[in-house]
Amino acid sequence: MSLTKKVVATYSKSLFQNVKNFEGSNSSTFDVTKLASGDKFVPDVFIIGEELLLIRSTLVSSKKLNEFFNNPTYEEGQKLDVLLNIFPGLTTTMKSFLKVLCERTHLALLPEICDEYTKLLLRFKNAVHVKVITA
Numbered sequence: 001m002s003l004t005k006k007v008v009a010t011y012s013k014s015l016f017q018n019v020k021n022f023e024g025s026n027s028s029t030f031d032v033t034k035l036a037s038g039d040k041f042v043p044d045v046f047i048i049g050e051e052l053l054l055i056r057s058t059l060v061s062s063k064k065l066n067e068f069f070n071n072p073t074y075e076e077g078q079k080l081d082v083l084l085n086i087f088p089g090l091t092t093t094m095k096s097f098l099k100v101l102c103e104r105t106h107l108a109l110l111p112e113i114c115d116e117y118t119k120l121l122l123r124f125k126n127a128v129h130v131k132v133i134t135a
Contacts, residue, residue: 012116043091056114
């Protein structure tokens with residue numbers, strides 16, 4: 001296993017475990033009343049997964065963004081600012097995770113981290129990922 005794959009696996013497992021452990025005894029269903037009640041909103045593993053998928057699809061689908069994030073001449077802080085401007089409504093958990101990646105100059109690994117996180121999420125739900133092949 002290459003160093004990059006190990007780093008990606010470590011980030012995704014760490015994020016998954018931290019969210020899952022913090023979630024604790026919360027029910028596995030999403031309760032809309034938590035948003036309106038004024039209580040502190042705690043995202044679950046599925047919300048974090050959705051945010052990662054949204055970020056990944058944006059980075060992968062835009063050639064300019066992809067080149068920007070893979071270009072080492074741009075500062076990580078600039079890359080983080082771009083992400084936070086594109087996605088101003090990210091959860092505090094995701095913003096914190098992105099800041100950690102920024103500090104460690106690993107924001108370019110986001111698509112791979114998302115893929116690994118999705119695998120963990122699928123295992124967590126005992127689901128099977130079906131790859132659709134189009135002609």
